Amino acid sequence: MALASTTTLALSILFLLPFLSSATVEEEFHEELLLKPLPDRKVLAHFHFQTEAPVAEDSFARHHHLFPKSISQLVKKFHIKAMELSFTQGRWNYERWGGLDPISSQNAKPPGVELWAVFDVPQHQVDAFWKNLTHSLSGLFCASINFLESSSSYSAPKWASQSALGSLRYGTLPREAVCTENLTPWLKLLPCRDKAGLSALMDRPSIYRSFYHSQRLHLKASMAPADGLDSGIILEQTLTVVQQPNIQKTDLSFSNEFKIQPSWSLSSIFGRKVNGRCVLAKSSNVYLQVERDLVAQLEKLQKKTATYADNDTGIDVLRGDLGFEVSITPDRVHRELEKSSSILYEYSIKEYNDTEQFDLGLTWKYPVVWSCPLAPLYASRFLIGSGNERGSIAISLKSTELTKGFIVANNVEEKCKLQVNVLQIVPWYIKVYYHTLQLLVDGKPQAATDFIERMSVSPSEDKVSTGVMELVLRFPCEIKSAILNIEFDKGFLHIDEYPPDANQGFDIPSAIISFPDFHAGLQFSDDSISKSPMMSKLQEKSPVLSYTEVLLVPLTTPDFSMPYNVITITCTVFALYFGSLLNVLRRRVGEEERLLKANKAPFLQQVINKLSSRFRGGLSESTQPKQPSSSFITPKLIIKIILVAGLAVVWQFYLK
Ligand SMILES: *[C@@H]1O[C@H](CO)[C@@H](O)[C@H](O)[C@H]1NC(C)=O
Ligand SMILES: *[C@@H]1O[C@H](CO)[C@@H](O)[C@H](O)[C@H]1NC(C)=O
Ligand SMILES: *[C@@H]1O[C@H](CO)[C@@H](O)[C@H](O)[C@H]1NC(C)=O
Numbered sequence: 001m002a003l004a005s006t007t008t009l010a011l012s013i014l015f016l017l018p019f020l021s022s023a024t025v026e027e028e029f030h031e032e033l034l035l036k037p038l039p040d041r042k043v044l045a046h047f048h049f050q051t052e053a054p055v056a057e058d059s060f061a062r063h064h065h066l067f068p069k070s071i072s073q074l075v076k077k078f079h080i081k082a083m084e085l086s087f088t089q090g091r092w093n094y095e096r097w098g099g100l101d102p103i104s105s106q107n108a109k110p111p112g113v114e115l116w117a118v119f120d121v122p123q124h125q126v127d128a129f130w131k132n133l134t135h136s137l138s139g140l141f142c143a144s145i146n147f148l149e150s151s152s153s154y155s156a157p158k159w160a161s162q163s164a165l166g167s168l169r170y171g172t173l174p175r176e177a178v179c180t181e182n183l184t185p186w187l188k189l190l191p192c193r194d195k196a197g198l199s200a201l202m203d204r205p206s207i208y209r210s211f212y213h214s215q216r217l218h219l220k221a222s223m224a225p226a227d228g229l230d231s232g233i234i235l236e237q238t239l240t241v242v243q244q245p246n247i248q249k250t251d252l253s254f255s256n257e258f259k260i261q262p263s264w265s266l267s268s269i270f271g272r273k274v275n276g277r278c279v280l281a282k283s284s285n286v287y288l289q290v291e292r293d294l295v296a297q298l299e300k301l302q303k304k305t306a307t308y309a310d311n312d313t314g315i316d317v318l319r320g321d322l323g324f325e326v327s328i329t330p331d332r333v334h335r336e337l338e339k340s341s342s343i344l345y346e347y348s349i350k351e352y353n354d355t356e357q358f359d360l361g362l363t364w365k366y367p368v369v370w371s372c373p374l375a376p377l378y379a380s381r382f383l384i385g386s387g388n389e390r391g392s393i394a395i396s397l398k399s400t401e402l403t404k405g406f407i408v409a410n411n412v413e414e415k416c417k418l419q420v421n422v423l424q425i426v427p428w429y430i431k432v433y434y435h436t437l438q439l440l441v442d443g444k445p446q447a448a449t450d451f452i453e454r455m456s457v458s459p460s461e462d463k464v465s466t467g468v469m470e471l472v473l474r475f476p477c478e479i480k481s482a483i484l485n486i487e488f489d490k491g492f493l494h495i496d497e498y499p500p501d502a503n504q505g506f507d508i509p510s511a512i513i514s515f516p517d518f519h520a521g522l523q524f525s526d527d528s529i530s531k532s533p534m535m536s537k538l539q540e541k542s543p544v545l546s547y548t549e550v551l552l553v554p555l556t557t558p559d560f561s562m563p564y565n566v567i568t569i570t571c572t573v574f575a576l577y578f579g580s581l582l583n584v585l586r587r588r589v590g591e592e593e594r595l596l597k598a599n600k601a602p603f604l605q606q607v608i609n610k611l612s613s614r615f616r617g618g619l620s621e622s623t624q625p626k627q628p629s630s631s632f633i634t635p636k637l638i639i640k641i642i643l644v645a646g647l648a649v650v651w652q653f654y655l656k
Contacts, residue, residue, distance in 0.1 A: 026054075027051070027052060027053045027054070027064060027065050027066040027067050028050075028051070028052045028066070028282050029049070029050070029051045029052075029066045029190075029191050029278070029280055029281050029282060030048075030049070030050045030281060030282055030283045030284075030532070030533045030534075031047075031048075031049050031190075031197050031198045031199070031277070031278055031281045031283070031284045031285075032047070032048045032049075032198070032283070032284070032285050032286070032287065032532060032533070032534040032535075033045065033046070033047050033048070033198045033201075033285075033286045033287070034046040034048070034103075034286075034287045034288075034289060034534065034538075035286065035287065035288045035289070035360070036103075036288070036289040036290075036291065037261065037290075037291075037294070037362065038096065038097050038098075038242065038372070039096060039097075039294075039369070039370050039371055039372055040093075040096045040097075041244065041245075041247075041259075041261055041262055042097075042211065042242050042243060042244050042245075043242070043243055043244075043245055043264055043269060044097065044103070044240070044241070044242050045239075045240070045241045045242075045243065045269065045270075046103055046107065046238065046239075046240045046241075046534075047198060047199070047201075047202070047237075047238060047239040047240075047241075048236070048237075048238050048533065048534035048537070049190055049198075049199070049236070049237040049238070050234065050235070050236050050237075050533040050534070051066055051067050051068070051189075051190075051191070051234075051235045051237075052067070052232055052233070052234050052235070053066070053067035053072060053232055053233050053235075054231060054232040055072070055075075055076075055221070055231050055232050055233055066191045066280055067233065067235065068188075068189040068235070070140060070189070071189060071219065071233070071235055072233060074133070074136060074137075074140075075219065075221045075233055077136075078117075078119065078129050078132060078133045078136070079119055079120040079121045079129065080117055080118070080119060080120070080133070080219060080221055081118040081119060081120045081164070081167070081220075081221060081222075082117070082118045082164070082218075082219060082220050082221070083115075083116070083117040083118070083133075083217075083218070083219040084114070084115070084116050084117075084216065084217070084218045084219070085113070085114070085115045085137060085141070085145075085216070085217045086109040086113070086114045086115075086214055086215065086216040086217070087112075087113055087141075087143065087176070087178040087182045087183075087186075087214070087215045087216075088109040088110065088111050088112065088113075088114070088178065088212075088213070088214040088215075089111065089177075089178045089208075089212070089213055089214075090111065090210070090211055090212035090213065090242075091111060091212065091549065092104060092108035092109075092212055092214075092547070093211075093212075094108070094374065094375060094378060094379075094546050095374065095378060096372065097242065097372055098291075098372030098373055098374065099372075099373070099374045099375030099378070099400075099544065099546050100372075100373040100374060100375055100518065100520055100544055101291075101372070101373065101520055101522075102520040102521055102522065102537070102538040102539075102540070102542060103240065103538070104375075104520070104546070105520040105542055105543070105544050105545045105546075106520070106537070106542055106545075107214060107216060107238055107240045108214070108240075108546070108547065109214045109216065109547065110172060110174065110509065110510035110547040110550065111174055111510075111550055112172060112173045112174040112175055112176040112178070112507075112550075113143060113145060113148075113172065113173040113176040113178075114170075114171075114172045115134070115137070115145060115148060115170070115171050115172070116168060116169065116170040116171075117130065117133060117168070117169055118164040118167050118168050119167045119169075120167070121167070123166045123167060126156075126166070126167050126169065127151070127169070130148075130149075130154065130169045131149045134146050134147075134148045134149045134171075135149065140185060141182055141185050141186065142181045142182060142184075142185060143176060143182055144173065144176060145173070147173055148171035148173065151464055151465055152427070152428050152460075152463055152464055152465060152466060153171055153173075153427070153466065154169050154170060154171030154466070155169070155170055155171070155425050155458075155465070155466045155468045156168060156169055156170070156468075157170055157423055157425075157468060157470060158456050158468075158470060159421070159423075159454075159456065159470050159472070170425075172425075172509040172510070174507035174508075174509050174510070174550040175499075175507050178213075178215070179208065180204050180208070182215065183202070183204070183207070183215060183239075186215055186217065186237065186239075187199060187202070189217075189235070189237060190237065190278075191278065191280040191281075192278035192279075192280060192281070196275065196276065196277070196278045196279070197274075197276070197277050197278025197281060197284055197349075198274060198277075198278070198284065198286070198349070199278070200272060200274065200275060201266065201270045201272050201274060202239070202270070203270050203271045203272050205271075206243065206269065206270050206271055207239075207241055209243075210241045210242055210243045210244075211242045211243065211244065212240070212241070212242040213239065213240065213241045213242070214238075214239070214240045215237075215238075215239050216236075216237070216238045216239070216240070217235070217236070217237050218235070218236040218237075218238070219233065219234070219235055219236075220233070220234045220236075221233045221234075236533075236537070243269050244262075245262045245263070245264035245268055245269055246262070246264075246268060247262045259367055260364050260366070260367040261324075261364045261367070261368065262364075263361070263362060263363040263364055264361065264362055265327065265359050265360060265361030265362070266358070266359050266360050266361070267359050267361075268361075273357035273358060273359040274286075274349050274352060274357060274358035274359070275352070275353065275354050275357055275358075276349065276350075276352045276353045276354070276357075276358075277349050277350055277352075283348075283531075283532065284348065284349045284350060285346055285347065285348055285349070285532060286346075286347040286349060286358070286360060287344050287345065287346055287347070287534075287535070288326065288330070288344070288345040288347075288360065288362070289342060289343070289344050289345075290342060290343045290344075290345075291342050291370065291372060291373075292336070292341050292342045292373065293370040293371055293372065293373070294368065294370040295341070295342060295343055296370075297323075297368050297369065297370045298323040298324075298368060301323055301366060301368065323364065323365055323366045323368050324362055324363060324364045324365055325362070325363045325365060326345065326360070326361070326362055327359070327360060327361035327362070327363070328347060328358070328360055328361075330345035330346055330347055331346050331347055331348050332345075332346040332528070333345055333346070334346065334524050334526050334529055335524075336522060336523055336524055337523045337524070337525055341523075342522065344522075344524065344529070344535075346529075347360065374400040374401065375400065375515060375518070375544050375546050376399070376400065376418060376515050376517075376518055376544070377397040377398060377399055377400065377418070377420060377479075377482075377513070377515070378397070378398045378399075378400050379395065379396070379397050379511075379513040379546055379548050380395075380396050380398075380548060380549060381393065381394065381395045381396070381510075381511055381548035381549055381551060382394055382396070382549075382551070383551055383553065384485070388490060388554065388555065388556045389489065389490060390487065390488065390489050390490065391487070391488060391490070391553070392436075392485055392486060392487040392488060393424075393426075393432075393485070393486050393488065393508070393551065394483055394484065394485045394486075395422065395424070395483070395484040395485075395511060395513075395548065396481065396482070396483045396484075397420065397475075397479075397481065397482045397483075397484075397513070398480070398481045399479055399480050399481065416476070416477035417474045417475065417476065417477065418474065418475045418476070418477050418479065418515075418517065419453075419472065419473070419474050419515065419516055419517050420472075420473045420474075420475065420513060420514075420515060421470070421471065421472055421473075421512075421513070421514045421515075421516060422469070422470070422471040422473065422484070422511060422512070422513055423468075423469075423470050423471075423511060423512040423514075424468075424469045424470075424471075424511040425466055425467070425468050425469075425509055425511075426460065426466060426467045426469075426488070426508055426509075427460070427466055427467075427506065427508065427509075428460040428461065428462055428463060428464070428465065428466060428467065428491065429490065429491035429492075429493055429506065429555065430460075430467070430488050430490065430491070430506075430508060430553060431460070431488055431489040431490070431491050432459070432460070432467050432469070432486055432487070432488045433486070433487050433488065433489070434457045434459065434469065434486065436485075436486055436487040437484065437485070437486050438484070438485040438486070439451055439452075439482065439483070439484055439485075440481075440482065440483040440485070441475070441479060441481075441482050442479065442480050442481060442482075443481065451473050451474060451475060451482075452471055452472070452473055453472045453473065453474050454470075454471070454472040455469075455470070455471050455472070456468075456469075456470040457469050457470075462491070463497075469486075471484075490553065490555050490556065491555075492556065493555070495558060498557060498558075498560075502555075502557045502560070503554075503557055503560075504552070505552040505553055505554045505555070506552070506553050506554075506555050507550050507551065507552060507553075508550065508551040508552075508553060509550065510547040510548050510549065510550055511547070511548045512545065512546075512547055512548075513545070513546050513547075513548065514543050514544065514545045514546075515543060515544040515545075516543045518543065518544040519541040519542065519543060519544065520541075520542055520543070520544050520545075521538065521539050521540055521541045521542060522535075522538050522539050523539065524539060566654075569651065570648075570651050570652065573644075573647055573648050573651050574648060576644060577644040577645060577647075577648050580640070580641075580644065581641065581644075584637065584641075591613075594609060594613060597609070598610075
């Protein structure tokens with residue numbers, strides 16, 4: 001009996017097993033879009049696509065239903081633990097579009113291409129894998145990522161990721177131009193491409209017309225289930241676009257100091273509407289985020305108008321009259337945990353189809369002025385010095401309102417400190433003198449050692465490796481400004497190391513400034529919202545991070561036009577020489593004929609001939625037209641020919 005029951009159990013397990021495994025082995029795809037009005041009359045659209053696939057041991061040649069096979073093969077082949085590749089055009093405006101929210105920390109990327117990858121291989125093999133990975137990626141995304149192959153263009157920061165010490169590689173190509181040829185392969189990784197669902201909104205002209213767009217691919221693979229995570233690959237694709245809606249003529253009854261924000265809709269921003277979801281997606285949602293400060297401003301406005309009962313609380317207020325109108329009633333409204341915090345409208349686009357399209361619109365009723373939360377210190381970077389020999393890089397940090405808030409929050413502590421991490425990578429032809437590091441705090445020079453807690457420098461080696469400087473700084477919270485200054489010499493490149501258009505200058509990649517004490521992340525309590533991959537990503541506690549500007553350094557460049565000039569002038573001389581020689585050889589017969597004709601012709605004809613010969617032949621012939629044939633080889637002419645030939649020879653030798 002017991003035996004029978006165990007066998008049935010075993011059998012049922014055997015039968016259940018494939019079912020169970022197929023249940024856990026399911027691939028998933030989610031598509032989401034976050035819209036957010038920005039204070040400077042622009043709109044942020046953040047697309048988020050997530051594809052997940054489990055990984056079995058023998059899945060190298062496995063067919064995937066949703067997950068892009070090229071990516072899973074990439075992960076398998078190069079043993080990638082995590083990877084991020086971004087293509088960006090434009091610069092995120094940290095002052096106006098915010099520097100503290102998760103979008104700016106995770107999705108605001110430096111211009112051009114940025115790639116980092118963590119490999120799951122022994123440390124001495126990491127470089128070989130990185131090189132092969134850059135080649136594969138450059139083929140996959142039609143970009144010159146393979147330039148990151150040479151050891152002088154990537155680096156291995158030490159503290160950027162503690163967990164991935166030694167197996168992380170980081171490289172950027174600030175000058176890479178981003179265009180549709182990079183977007184199309186990125187879209188091909190989506191199960192519905194751009195044919196259905198939210199990705200159908202991606203109208204190329206409106207994306208590439210935008211102020212800022214960043215297309216990002218983030219991979220996370222966990223092979224061994226022992227990590228505590230499920231074994232599988234998570235592919236996250238995001239596209240962040242900042243656009244300016246067309247400004248419509250609204251009535252000008254509002255005073256000039258406040259201009260009403262432009263109203264917009266999906267169709268006015270992208271020129272397209274959503275025709276329903278991608279049927280392969282597990283969830284297709286659109287979110288509209290109203291920022292904390294905007295909510296506060298709108299609530300203030302309402303109090304002013306005083307049309308509300310005292311009883312109104314939270315969401316009820318928002319269901320009522322806000323400063324703007326949304327064209328579609330949201331399916332759900334979420335509010336952040338704290339009072340007076342950001343609000344999120346949620347729309348599901350499941351029910352929409354070709355006949356009933358989803359076109360979310362926002363119409364402002366009153367002019368509102370608000371601001372985005374800024375990073376604790378606003379970072380910018382610039383060059384000092386002139387000339388082609390030396391200069392210095394300065395990183396300036398300025399306090400923002402948040403720093404004051406931080407002081408208030410940390411008032412209890414006697415000595416409040418603000419930690420700032422700086423990662424600066426410089427190409428080898430910028431020879432940085434690390435001992436010249438100077439620190440100015442609040443305008444006064446200070447001993448750098450008082451503020452630098454840790455420092456790691458790996459100087460560059462000519463044509464071999466980049467220079468990496470990592471700093472951990474601790475400033476007092478009441479700091480107003482700090483400037484880090486470091487001097488450099490400009491190196492010389494070999495003529496074939498210059499990129500095309502070398503006179504434009506050379507780019508120093510953005511420095512990365514991060515604030516580990518601060519965390520970007522929204523806090524919604526709803527369980528339903530945590531199921532959404534995008535929202536759970538935005539709720540993750542990630543350190544606040546900002547990128548500085550890319551610097552353009554003019555280097556000494558050879559005069560690339562010189563060979564061209566020499567060729568041109570030599571050719572001119574030769575043309576002159578042969579031209580006049582042929583002219584002289586040819587002229588005698590023609591001149592004779594013309595003269596013969598001229599003698600027979602009437603007076604008027606003679607005059608015309610004389611004039612035309614003067615035009616064609618110049619002065620020397622027309623002055624002596626009467627005695628041509630006999631004096632063909634005059635000494636004057638010989639001198640002339642010798643002179644021209646001599647000139648040509650001189651040029652020839654000069655060239656050599
Ligand atoms: C990288 O590619 C080269 C050339 O295809 C190959 O010989 C080498 O084995 C590859 N290395 C790794 C680590 O994949
Ligand atoms: C507030 O609400 C309570 C019951 O919900 C009601 O009795 C009271 O009159 C309201 N107060 C105001 C000012 O509307
Ligand atoms: C589109 O959706 C509407 C309402 O949801 C429905 O009445 C209509 O039949 C649908 N049209 C198609 C073509 O499915």
